[in-house]
Amino acid sequence: MTSGIEKKKRNLDMERLLIPAEVASALRVKLDTLRIWRNRGCGPVYVHVGRLCRYRESDVAVFIDRCEGEGRDDEKPTGTLG
Numbered sequence: 743m744t745s746g747i748e749k750k751k752r753n754l755d756m757e758r759l760l761i762p763a764e765v766a767s768a769l770r771v772k773l774d775t776l777r778i779w780r781n782r783g784c785g786p787v788y789v790h791v792g793r794l795c796r797y798r799e800s801d802v803a804v805f806i807d808r809c810e811g812e813g814r815d816d817e818k819p820t821g822t823l824g
Contacts, residue, residue: 759789759796768802 760768765786766776779785780795786805788797 757798757800759791760799760802762795762797765797765802769806 762773762776766773769776769786776785780788786797787801788795790796
């Protein structure tokens, strides 16, 4: 059986989940762009928490690292708005 202290420690180690507005702001894109990326599967990895869309901080960091080095002409992944 897991003690209350062990459960509390596990909860503290849990990674923070970001809402779409936080991710869009961090990436400096519109919420609509983030939604389109989700639909096309070309944006940061996301998870559903019930009906809510959330992003792990580490997944957003991986996405940024993946985009690094694409050059100035490719600031956004394929499938962006405007």
